[in-house]
Amino acid sequence: MTELKSLQALFLSHNLLTGEIPARVGNLTYLQVIDLSHNALSGSIPLTIVGCFQLLALVLNNNNLSGEIQPELDALDSLKILDISNNRISGEIPLTLAGCKSLEVVDFGSNNLSGNINDAITKWLNLKYISLSRNKFTGNLPSWLFSFQAIQMMDLSGNKFSGFIPDGNLNVSVDFNNASYNETRLPLESLEIQISVAVVGINELTFSYQLPSTVGIDLSDNLLRGEIPDTMFGLRGLEYLNLSYNSLDGEIPNLEKMWSLRALDLSHNALSGEIPQNISNLQDLAVLNLSFNSFSGSVPKNESYKRFPGAFAGNPHLCLEGEGCDDDAKQLAIPGRPFHETDDEGPILAWVFCLSAVVSCYSSLMVLFCSSKTRRYIFHTKGSCCVCK
Template sequence: MGLDEFKRLEKLEFLDLSGNQLSGSLSFKELKLENLKVLNLEYTNFNKLSDVEALTSLKALSLNDIGINDSSVLQGICSLKNLHELDLSRNNFYGPVPMCFRNLTSLRLLDLSNNILSGNIPAALITPLVHLEYLSLSGNLFGGSFSFSSLGNHSKLQGFKLGPLNNDSHVDTEDLALPPPFQLKALYLSGCNLNNQTRKIPSFLLYQKEMQNLDLSSNKLVGQIPTWLLQNNTNLEVLVLKDNSFTGPFLVDDSLGKYLRQLDISNNDVSGKVPQNIGLSFSSLQWLNLSGNSFEANIPQSLGNLTWAESIDLSHNTFSGEVLTYAICKLSDLEFLDLSKNQLIGPLPACSELTSLKFIHLHHNMISGPISNMLSGSFNLMTLDLGYNKLSGGIPPLKTCCGTNQLILPIAGNLGFFESDYSSCSQINREPLAEMVGAEQDPQCRHVNHFSEAHGNRPVKIIPTQVKFMEILQTANSCPKTKFIVRFSYSNKNVIFTTKSRSERYAGNILNFMSGLDLSCNQLIGAIPPEFGDLRHIRALNLSHNYLQGSIPSRLSMLNLVESLDLSYNNFSGEIPSELASLNFLSIFNVSYNNLSGRVPDTGEFATFDDSNYRGNPGLCGPLLKRSCNPFAPHPENVGDQDIEVDGAIDVAAFYWSFFASYMVIVISFVVILCVSPYYRRAWSFYIDYWILSRFYEYCGSRSSEKKQTWKVFNWNMRRR
């Protein structure tokens, strides 16, 4: 690029080119900016910077996220002895850090994070930089060991960031003289194999009074979470202790934590009850994560006081009792709620204030009853996971702003889940699907027996036409996408969703592009509402393993983006609509084990499917199935759901009938022989008499000589007759 105009600005002291699409090479010697003190090039695209040493007056340099990998730049920076701030983060610098950096003794800020720097942790480089206030070495490939004694003279240090390290590396904090010379405000030591001999929380933290951000996650630390962390640091805003081995109870002081915005102690072994006053003590909490522990008893009602809460994750514990009743309805800013894999019971509360809610995960509990109006105000819902509960009834109409988001709706393993006129048929008791069509062959549906475990009678439901109002399943470019600015909240959460015959986890930003509807493995009956064709932006539709019937709606051809369409193991009849051949993105199509007939489409994506997609439909024909479609040959009669046959399966009813018929033929033949032949009739009579006499002598203790005499008399009478 041409920057000749800068040559005339010899007295320029401040230059900010950040956020522009500038690219190519840049020579500072040609620009003659000897008086420049501040240079900001972050978020540009320069691939080469030369003659950096020409900026002799430079005090602040930011090359954050420009993607440069020219390590010669680092050597040039070593000549800038007046530098106070140096930000080289989010680039591709590789190899060891040049030891000449130790000559930059005026540095107050040094950020080398998120590069490909390797070698041992540069302790010898850090020791002379005693004026450092902030030092970040995280997100690199450093190895070896690091001792906090290297920071023994850094009295101005306020922020330190390191890790994660490989398994052979570690950080030792216990050789630092106490009390330490610094008062930290931010400390990030995630994944640093901290104090690998004792696995204890660093002792010097006991002397820190100004801490605002503390992250000691993924260090296998043991013991109880110390209460003095909050008692000593009353201004603490972020406390992350996840992925360790902490045990014991979690104690909270009423007078502490009023500034705490994020608390994450997930994936430990903390036990006991969650303090009932947690919502009062931490009233400023925005992100709360207690998942993956051994908490028990009821969820505290004081969570209703977390009026600023955006994310609450209490999953993978042993919480019992009802689902927060109406306390959660007060949290109008709540965006993420995960109470999955607990032992929660009772109905869902009816809420209309949860207008910000985007993610609801309540699966694997014992929640019962209808969904009621809990979601009536959820305009931005993206994922709703209610699987493996005892829910029943219907899904209320869900509203959204122009359909800005997509909904992933896994509800498998519940009881029908859709209200209809059949909801009062308490005596309906159909056999489990696995017994009907051998669904045990399908690992995706092995949980179908969960129906019988939940209730003795399994109500049969139909799909309501209200699904057409679920505009959350649609997208519109006219509405702006929601931007997430949460640091440690739900950005790493995932949803398990089955598509293309595979169950995958979807997490992060991919949820903005994945939408689908999974109603498989329930007991839904009736027809597919034609309104399903209005869900034009879903990528997966799974209605398999139900009792659905009727014809396949031709309006499904309007699902222009669908990639996976599974209608297998139902009772659909009629022909496969030829209009479906227009689905250009369809890669998985399965209608096996239905009652379909007629010609199979063989154009478009349908030309890539084989006979396994149509198995169990004897009425289908066409070149793909190598079965002639003779118009004069009658199609096989459609059979009901009781006559479905699976290849290789035994017809139990036919087996019992044939066995009974064979048995009756033998009995009748024996009776006829006795009636026709007097000889065999007398022989049968004498054998019966002998058997009775033998039993009599046996039980009455008679001698064997009497038995022999009886047998002689029997044989003499037979010969005489």
Template sequence: MNWSSLVYVALENNNLKGNIPSSMGYLRDLRSLRLRNNSLNGEVPMALLNCTELLIIDLSHNEFCGSTSSWMGKGLQNLISLNLRSNKFSGQILSDICHLNSLKILDLANNNLSGEIPRCIRNFTAMATEMSNGLRYYYMVKFTNGSYASLLSEDAYVVTKGRELQYVATLFPITSMDLSSNNLSGEIPKELTSLVRLRSLNLSGNRLTGMIPKKIGDMDLLESLDFSINQLSGEIPSSISSLTFLSYLNLSFNNLSGRIPTSTQLQSFNASCFIGNELCGPPDLQQVFGLSVVPYCSSSPGGMPTFIS
């Protein structure tokens, strides 16, 4: 059998152990590599860069380790979905990842990644512009008589609004970035707000500092936004009121202060979304489970909010 023509490897949900063999790099026609939910370990081989036709990589829920930069770069520019969730990857997220400008789904959550979020994420053009290449990807099989037939359509797992969902067939309108539960530090780069096609953004559970970018409201397709459990400071930008599609928000346990911006959308969220900060808001945000967690604020003569418990 000519394995070099293999286009789809799906070995998820087994008890596989050991490393990914470097011979995987000989699969030059490979479109999808799905190894999620096994006990695989070691470093991902650099030979994977030879699989230049890859669209999907899902290595989530394994024990892979090492840096991601050694096997991530220009050779994978066609990649649309990269899921490395729940492994032991470490080191910084280097600029190599920014060569993946076709990415629509990026999940690096629950690893040991450190350092700052690279500013070159603005190069994720598929997260910034509307793509016109249709809703589905199909793998085409060429027969010996020269004819083609569609074999498989693709799906993906995306964690959004606190739940893991499987998107089947309609994968590519979904745009998501999840860098949660790592050791990332520094400020949230303002370049992030150029990714205006994102539907879900999760940076929770890190050590991010500084202010929420003022132009967060430019990301007006966001349905899920989670910046909780960081060290963010300053006020919540008023532009957040422009996120009219937002149905999940969590800014809890930061160092945010001041008045929660007024909008019908923000007032629809439970006060637990804002707990663990020095924020104040309208009376309807005061109660959660019978406890006063977001004080009511009224304007003092000097124009500053007065916190009232």
């Protein structure tokens, strides 16, 4: 295979391949797409892969790859898609990756990466999707974190980030701030990020990488503290926000501008004050989890709030409107499963939302969590279309 010098695309995903990626893959200098995902490959990513200098997509997720991200990968300056998620990659993100200036989709989720987020990421000006979830990153979130104009989804969940949520640059992202109300909006699971690159040969082909996702931010399961920035709750285009399992305090800022919000999880923090009355006005909100905080006051008895059973569990000073806390504490303390949980396939963000309700005579639960991360590759050749897995 490595003797096929003119090979432009290599698709071997969802097989039973074992062993290491051959070093001779670097001899395939015409390669533009490599997909070896969902196999049992081991060893490190060969340094010789930089010989594929025309590479646009490198998809190696769901293997047993180890080692570190090599600094020399910056030579792949045309790379748009880099997915090494669900492996055993360790070490830090090298500063030299700043040279990969064309990156649009970066998924490093579910590895053993560590260290701080460095400034190399700031050079990825076309970034649309980034997942660093379920690693061992530490340190404060950088002030430039939300400075990407094209960003649609950012998932930093399941690490050990500390400090405060930066409040600067939240107004930069076009998608975070663009609320286009549509009565016939697609369900959450239909939203996708699609990156297309051209593979040119006898016929012109289009490689489409579709990543189930939505416009959102996931900072859950970290060590963040302090108040939630007011600017974060002014993002009119944001559809998904998960800040659960941190140590955030203060009150929930005004939500009246979050017209597009469809899923909100602030559970397992130290938030206080009253539940904002305008939550019930968010017509697209399908999932709400404010459980296990220190909220006080009353929850209105109206149909809007009945959409969110279990959402207010674990707030002992929160009562139903017009009734005493002592009488209703048990009812409001119904435990709800946090929707940030994922299955073994990958982080929330690469994902599709699933909503389920379980009703019994004592409780009702509403759950939102990620399904497995799914990719499809579609080729269009002069009007025809075929799907390869």
